[in-house]
């Protein structure tokens with residue numbers, strides 16, 4: 001499904017003395033199947049933005065469209081919207097509540113009145129795709145490790161078979177190996193299921209490695225929207241917004257300042273290894 | 289400053305009748321000595337026992353077996369608890385759970401107030417602490433209006449106002465944006481260098497540990513690896529992976545293109561690369 005925001009505004013506590021304009025005139029279009037990263041300082045509006053994606057919050061100005069259909073339309077089927085757009089909130093494991101892993105994952109499908117057998121199949125499939133073994137189906141989620149709980153929570157959203165998957169810091173608090181596992185898993189699910197994925201993250205490294213396009217939120221406004229290299233080329237502005245660029249970009253910048261390489265716009269490990277090893281090889285060739 | 293002697297800690301879960309349901313050994317005969325003024329980074333996979341370790345330092349938990357001594361005070365002796373809590377403060381992961389008062393200033397005063405510090409002395413301490421973390425101008429504001437990084441710095445100021453010898457940070461940057469992260473790690477280093485405060489920083493971010501004097505890697509309640517950042521990160525990717533870790537990005541890149549030595553910082557990288565090109 002493609003998503004279009006057209007001049008979306010959102011004000012918390014409208015008409016009260018606590019009024020807070022959390023989204024300011026946000027417009028963008030996300031094509032079906034894109035992998036988009038959202039970055040922004042705390043309080044920049046990321047969580048508010050993603051809650052507009054499945055109608056949990058209704059914009060106070062502007063419009064949100066899925067496949068060109070306005071979701072604020074009276075005829076728009078909101079229940080299907082919730083099903084199609086799965087949101088994994090921050091620390092989703094805090095919301096596990098059923099007595100067993102199986103019941104927790106099946107909660108969504110059961111709520112949709114999906115017949116028992118089909119719901120079971122979805123539960124199995126979802127758990128399989130997050131790498132949780134069948135043997136854990138009847139275990140209490142509270143007996144699992146932190147990383148496993150997180151996977152079960154994500155499986156609960158996947159069991160709804162969403163066409164758009166939105167994740168708010170899915171790797172927060174995990175150790176580096178767990179972090180990589182979760183992000184690899186999300187990238188794989190995206191490939192296999194052909195779905196649109198939107199990843200909110202505070203890690204510039206993760207965004208650089210996984211997504212194709214970055215949207216930068218700043219004080220409620222969509223400050224930048226472009227390819228990873230376009231966005232990370234604007235280091236000064238990002239730093240002023242409390243953000244950063246990946247370590248690799250910083251290093252390439254240092255090498256450039258030292259007059260060793262030319263402006264490369266490189267931000268991934270792979271590219272850096274390629275360019276820097278090539279230069280070493282060239283030099284050795286000349287020395288021989 | 290902090291001494292662990294053969295410390296074992298068990299979480300014991302009981303069913304409704306009070307029978308033991310399960311036992312998790314979170315610390316397993318752990319021994320460790322942290323010197324005054326050291327900056328220690330603690331790494332290790334989720335569930336390896338880092339938080340349990342941290343909570344023993346300010347007597348939130350007490351050893352099942354063995355002994356923890358902080359600034360000369362044994363944590364098992366209840367009479368020592370106030371002394372220990374004043375000397376060893378703890379900053380947690382979630383900035384929102386640590387706010388207790390209506391204004392920044394009151395929040396910072398909460399700890400010393402409970403210690404019975406006289407009012408004028410307290411005001412002095414609060415002001416000093418807020419200046420140190422760069423939030424003096426916000427002292428009359430509501431903490432709820434601050435960013436995550438600022439809230440963490442309010443928590444740090446609250447500890448500073450107690451004039452601690454040691455601050456334990458339990459994944460303080462996990463929920464922060466890059467700017468907030470940078471600020472917290474810089475503050476920790478500054479307190480260590482300028483005020484000689486012993487720092488124990490638990491983190492999953494490898495980049496945050498390269499400035500530490502010593503890294504401790506935990507696994508299953510024990511110390512699996514220990515040494516300077518250079519010693520630990522030169523163990524190589526495969527070893528570190530076993531403990532849920534990675535090498536820092538810059539170190540990994542240097543290793544991949546075959547630069548000699550274990551390179552930790554961007555400056556070291558540029559120097560080594562220039563040499564390699566000569």
Ligand SMILES: Nc1ncnc2c1ncn2[C@@H]1O[C@H](COP(=O)(O)OP(=O)(O)O)[C@@H](O)[C@H]1O
Pocket residue numbers: 012013020022040041042043044045046047048049
């Ligand atoms: N329920 C709420 N009521 C009032 N203000 C809110 C609420 N939730 C968020 N805000 C405010 O809206 C702004 C954007 O918040 P949020 O979307 O949570 O940002 P982010 O996810 O980028 O940290 C912030 O200023 C925040 O304080």
Ligand SMILES: Nc1ncnc2c1ncn2[C@@H]1O[C@H](COP(=O)(O)OP(=O)(O)O)[C@@H](O)[C@H]1O
Pocket residue numbers: 299300301312313314332333334335336337338339340341
């Ligand atoms: N309150 C608790 N009750 C029972 N077990 C616990 C509790 N807290 C932690 N544990 C267990 O103790 C071990 C160590 O946990 P912890 O110290 O939190 O590790 P870390 O901080 O390294 O992630 C884990 O196996 C964890 O599941």
Ligand SMILES: [Mg+2]
Pocket residue numbers: 046047048
């Ligand atoms: Mg948020």
Ligand SMILES: [Mg+2]
Pocket residue numbers: 338339340458
């Ligand atoms: Mg912990």
